[in-house]
Amino acid sequence: MKQTFRLGTFRGIPVGMHWSVLVIMFLIAEILARSVLPTADPAARWTAAVLVAVLFMGSLAAHEFAHALVARRHGVRVGSITLWALGGLAELDGEPATARADLQIAGVGPLASAAAGAAFAGAWAAGHALGAPVIVTASLSWLAATNILIAVFNLLPGAPLDGGRILRALLWGRRGDRASATRSAQRAGMVLGQAMIGAGLLVLLLSSWFNGLWLAVVGWFIAGSARAEARWTDLREAAKGLRVADVMTRDPDHGWAWQPASAFVQDVAARSRQTVFPVVSVSGDPVGAVTVDRLARVPKQETGVTLGDLSVPLGSDRIVGPEQPVEDLLQMAPVAGGLVAAVAADHHLLGIVTTDDLQRMMRQTGLRRGSPAPA
Numbered sequence: 001m002k003q004t005f006r007l008g009t010f011r012g013i014p015v016g017m018h019w020s021v022l023v024i025m026f027l028i029a030e031i032l033a034r035s036v037l038p039t040a041d042p043a044a045r046w047t048a049a050v051l052v053a054v055l056f057m058g059s060l061a062a063h064e065f066a067h068a069l070v071a072r073r074h075g076v077r078v079g080s081i082t083l084w085a086l087g088g089l090a091e092l093d094g095e096p097a098t099a100r101a102d103l104q105i106a107g108v109g110p111l112a113s114a115a116a117g118a119a120f121a122g123a124w125a126a127g128h129a130l131g132a133p134v135i136v137t138a139s140l141s142w143l144a145a146t147n148i149l150i151a152v153f154n155l156l157p158g159a160p161l162d163g164g165r166i167l168r169a170l171l172w173g174r175r176g177d178r179a180s181a182t183r184s185a186q187r188a189g190m191v192l193g194q195a196m197i198g199a200g201l202l203v204l205l206l207s208s209w210f211n212g213l214w215l216a217v218v219g220w221f222i223a224g225s226a227r228a229e230a231r232w233t234d235l236r237e238a239a240k241g242l243r244v245a246d247v248m249t250r251d252p253d254h255g256w257a258w259q260p261a262s263a264f265v266q267d268v269a270a271r272s273r274q275t276v277f278p279v280v281s282v283s284g285d286p287v288g289a290v291t292v293d294r295l296a297r298v299p300k301q302e303t304g305v306t307l308g309d310l311s312v313p314l315g316s317d318r319i320v321g322p323e324q325p326v327e328d329l330l331q332m333a334p335v336a337g338g339l340v341a342a343v344a345a346d347h348h349l350l351g352i353v354t355t356d357d358l359q360r361m362m363r364q365t366g367l368r369r370g371s372p373a374p375a
Helices: 020-036 042-073 099-130 134-154 162-175 178-206 209-239 261-267 292-296 355-369
Strands: 005-010 013-017 077-084 087-093 276-280 286-291 339-344 349-354
Touching: 013 042, 020 042, 020 077, 020 134, 042 077, 042 087, 042 099, 042 134, 099 134, 099 162, 162 178, 178 209, 209 355, 261 292, 276 339, 276 349, 286 292, 286 339, 339 355, 349 355
Parallel strands: 013 077
Antiparallel strands: 005 013, 077 087, 276 286, 339 349
16 A cells, blocks of 8 residues: 655654545545534534544554554564555564564554544543533544444454454464464454455445445455465465575576667567566676566667666666575565566676566475465
């Protein structure tokens, strides 16, 4: 979930939001203004509705900040915090070292939402006692109830919800095996998501189409996220103990930055099984990558175009050594045509690592374990 709008930083953590936040804020304000807040003045009603929507997103941000701060206290780096339509996401670059740390990182989120709910409930009680306008007490009441509902919902035992993380931490502490505990929490998340989809469709058919559709969408997200996390866990387990040299495609077809593209197509690309080719400099260092599709778009009569003109540059982090752990590559998105990294040493190209190489690694791990690898 990428940030559409950058909001700033909080204690060194980049904070932003996805464009879908604007949609959900509009829907919340619409529902509050038309159905929840009791006042005849349209201007006051809409002003309060927008303010409540902003406070609601702020409480979601507090939930994610709580995760992030506790994670950093346990030595886990936080890449960013992003708000989006179904809540927020604290991107943790790493895993906690112990089950106890995992439990604290997961549990503090619902605790923060419950604390926000209690704070809004206290403000509602004070406002009610002091005779505050009904639109104010109604707004505070909605914020209190919604935050408490979020706290309870997040405690449901299935990944990727906080309750799933709590379940993983408890199973990890009991079994002493993080991978096994993670898979159990992910399976619980898939079951939970499928159950919510079924319940949502039933509600949609029998009573409220909006509530049913929303429940089904949330269930679809939970099931899909749990399934994606399961694939990610299997990938990390398969990569354990492997070096880049163990999985790379050795001695790949490649071109030179100064080489005419038309000559490379005729002499190499047209006969190769590769879909992406590393491009090296005069010194022999990989500097870029060019795909078959990009080469195919160059007119044959343009003889002056070189591979350097067509290639996507490779950053220094995409040039790895053969002894580097494969796990270091798993966070990297493909640069071009499935190319994850080029492998080089002493100004000499040794190989490339592509998404196909990583998938082959998964299949071979499944064969060694005697079970089929996930798709």
